[in-house]
Amino acid sequence: MAFxxxxxxxxxxxxxxxxxxxxxxxxxxxxxxxDFVTIFISKLTLCLAFLIVIRGCVPRYRYDFLTKxxxxxxxxxxxxxxxSSVLMFLIW
Numbered sequence: 001m002a003f004x005x006x007x008x009x010x011x012x013x014x015x016x017x018x019x020x021x022x023x024x025x026x027x028x029x030x031x032x033x034x035d036f037v038t039i040f041i042s043k044l045t046l047c048l049a050f051l052i053v054i055r056g057c058v059p060r061y062r063y064d065f066l067t068k069x070x071x072x073x074x075x076x077x078x079x080x081x082x083x084s085s086v087l088m089f090l091i092w
Protein backbone atom coordinates (compact mmCIF):
# COMPACT_ATOMS: atom_id res chain seq x y z
CA MET A 1 0.00 0.00 0.00
CA ALA A 2 2.86 2.38 0.75
CA PHE A 3 4.23 1.71 -2.75
CA UNK A 4 0.90 2.76 -4.28
CA UNK A 5 0.85 5.98 -2.26
CA UNK A 6 4.42 6.77 -3.31
CA UNK A 7 3.62 5.98 -6.93
CA UNK A 8 0.51 8.15 -7.04
CA UNK A 9 2.30 11.00 -5.28
CA UNK A 10 5.05 10.81 -7.88
CA UNK A 11 2.55 10.70 -10.73
CA UNK A 12 0.62 13.63 -9.33
CA UNK A 13 3.80 15.59 -8.73
CA UNK A 14 4.97 14.84 -12.26
CA UNK A 15 1.79 16.40 -13.66
CA UNK A 16 1.68 19.24 -11.13
CA UNK A 17 1.86 21.98 -13.73
CA UNK A 18 -1.58 21.10 -15.00
CA UNK A 19 -3.12 22.02 -11.63
CA UNK A 20 -3.60 25.69 -12.38
CA UNK A 21 -7.28 26.30 -12.85
CA UNK A 22 -8.29 29.96 -13.16
CA UNK A 23 -11.98 29.12 -12.78
CA UNK A 24 -11.59 27.64 -9.28
CA UNK A 25 -12.78 30.05 -6.63
CA UNK A 26 -13.45 28.16 -3.43
CA UNK A 27 -15.51 30.05 -0.81
CA UNK A 28 -14.97 33.35 -2.58
CA UNK A 29 -11.28 33.37 -1.70
CA UNK A 30 -8.92 32.72 -4.55
CA UNK A 31 -5.39 31.83 -3.66
CA UNK A 32 -3.00 29.70 -5.63
CA UNK A 33 -2.07 27.69 -2.53
CA UNK A 34 -5.60 26.46 -1.83
CA ASP A 35 -6.15 25.82 -5.52
CA PHE A 36 -2.92 23.83 -5.82
CA VAL A 37 -3.49 21.78 -2.67
CA THR A 38 -7.11 21.00 -3.53
CA ILE A 39 -6.34 19.87 -7.05
CA PHE A 40 -3.24 17.96 -5.91
CA ILE A 41 -5.20 16.06 -3.25
CA SER A 42 -8.05 15.31 -5.66
CA LYS A 43 -5.68 14.04 -8.35
CA LEU A 44 -3.81 11.99 -5.75
CA THR A 45 -7.07 10.43 -4.55
CA LEU A 46 -8.24 9.61 -8.07
CA CYS A 47 -4.92 8.02 -9.05
CA LEU A 48 -4.79 6.02 -5.83
CA ALA A 49 -8.36 4.79 -6.25
CA PHE A 50 -7.65 3.79 -9.85
CA LEU A 51 -4.54 1.80 -8.89
CA ILE A 52 -6.33 0.08 -5.99
CA VAL A 53 -9.20 -0.94 -8.27
CA ILE A 54 -6.78 -2.29 -10.87
CA ARG A 55 -4.83 -4.23 -8.26
CA GLY A 56 -8.03 -5.66 -6.82
CA CYS A 57 -9.51 -6.69 -10.17
CA VAL A 58 -6.52 -8.30 -11.87
CA PRO A 59 -5.91 -11.82 -10.58
CA ARG A 60 -2.51 -12.93 -9.37
CA TYR A 61 -1.01 -15.87 -11.19
CA ARG A 62 1.20 -18.40 -9.49
CA TYR A 63 4.78 -18.70 -10.71
CA ASP A 64 4.38 -22.33 -11.77
CA PHE A 65 1.32 -21.44 -13.84
CA LEU A 66 3.23 -18.67 -15.62
CA THR A 67 6.20 -20.90 -16.41
CA LYS A 68 3.92 -23.68 -17.67
CA UNK A 69 2.03 -21.21 -19.84
CA UNK A 70 5.33 -19.89 -21.20
CA UNK A 71 6.71 -23.32 -22.07
CA UNK A 72 3.51 -24.88 -23.37
CA UNK A 73 1.70 -22.08 -25.16
CA UNK A 74 4.21 -19.42 -26.13
CA UNK A 75 7.25 -21.53 -26.98
CA UNK A 76 5.71 -22.67 -30.27
CA UNK A 77 4.89 -19.10 -31.25
CA UNK A 78 8.33 -17.85 -30.33
CA UNK A 79 10.09 -20.61 -32.25
CA UNK A 80 7.88 -20.02 -35.30
CA UNK A 81 8.62 -16.30 -35.30
CA UNK A 82 12.34 -16.86 -34.72
CA UNK A 83 12.70 -19.48 -37.44
CA SER A 84 10.68 -17.48 -39.94
CA SER A 85 12.82 -14.40 -39.29
CA VAL A 86 16.02 -16.45 -39.74
CA LEU A 87 14.61 -17.90 -42.95
CA MET A 88 13.66 -14.47 -44.24
CA PHE A 89 17.13 -13.16 -43.37
CA LEU A 90 18.81 -16.02 -45.25
CA ILE A 91 16.57 -15.65 -48.30
CA TRP A 92 16.83 -11.87 -48.45
